[in-house]
Amino acid sequence: MKNSLGNVYQRRNDELEYLKMHKKCSIAQLLDHFKVSSTTMNRDLALLVKKQYILREYGQIIWVGDLYQEPEILNLSAQKYQNRIVELAKNYRSIFVNASPIAAELIETLSQFTELKVITNCVPNDHSINSAQIVYLGGYLHKNHNYSFFAGDLVLKNLKLMSAEASFIYATGITEKMFTTQTLEQSLIDRTMVENTEVSYFWDGNFTIKNRGNFMISKRTTNTQVIGL
The missing domain is CATH 1.10.10.10 (Winged helix-like DNA-binding domain superfamily/Winged helix DNA-binding domain)
Incomplete structure (x- = not known):
């Protein structure tokens, strides 16, 4: 088979x-x-x-x-990125958020907006969050050195049944032509999120605009934007 x-x-x-x-x-x-x-x-x-x-x-x-080690995100940069993402996300009714070192805290903040539906493969910090507007995609647990995420066929199957107005994607590499990440599985999940939204916002958390990860998420197009600080 x-x-x-x-x-x-x-x-x-x-x-x-x-x-x-x-x-x-x-x-x-x-x-x-x-x-x-x-x-x-x-x-x-x-x-x-x-x-x-x-x-x-x-x-x-x-x-x-x-x-190779995935870059750490400084606390100050993490807070600034979170604030920028929250401000952008408030303009939509539904979004995808991929796993990242700040995703769990970001999801907790976004859960306060009752009109916003958030779909994510991140692993929550606070399992008491029970908002109907937060959809965790499930799957098996994959651990990076500084955060964890859900991966596998279940995540991809669920993603393909959903759509959102925008996606917010953490990338470990951004070049003039493409966005990349360091794991095979996360690249496939991120790519599916991008394909199922009209606009995608990318950020890398460490100003590595000329760095390139090992696995492509998406090419840069008119429907992709980079979140800067």
Whole structure:
């Protein structure tokens, strides 16, 4: 049976986690652990080499992904971005908000606006928030080094059944041509949010306007805007 795109992304993330934990292994070890064909594994590894997560050397797979760390967002910058997003969000009746280091706190603030529907894959800080206007997409829990988010097929399935007037997307890389992020799964979720809204606002939290993440979310178009401070 053909794997769904969400399952492919999940497998590749599992491969990333395995390689990150073991640091060095052989293709035979990967094939034995993940129970996939050599063709599939070589295709996955080629992508990870291209994205500079691993090196292939004399039959060994070597993890080098720790050379990159997602930038931290300074508290002052985080508060300024949150204020800007809240001001923009108040102009809409429904929005998507992707996971980010400030998303949980942002959602808590947005829950005060009873006319605004917020759809998100972030993990809430305060599980007592029970607003009918806040929709958590569910899925399995994926952990980044400084925040967590819901991912997988359930998130994508739910997103494709929904629409919103605008999306607010945290990106770890912004260039003149595109917006990018650091994980396979988040890029697919973010892309689906962008495709289901008329306008998308991007922010990166660390002024890395010329930086580029490993996985594209969207190209820059007339329907995408960058939130500056």
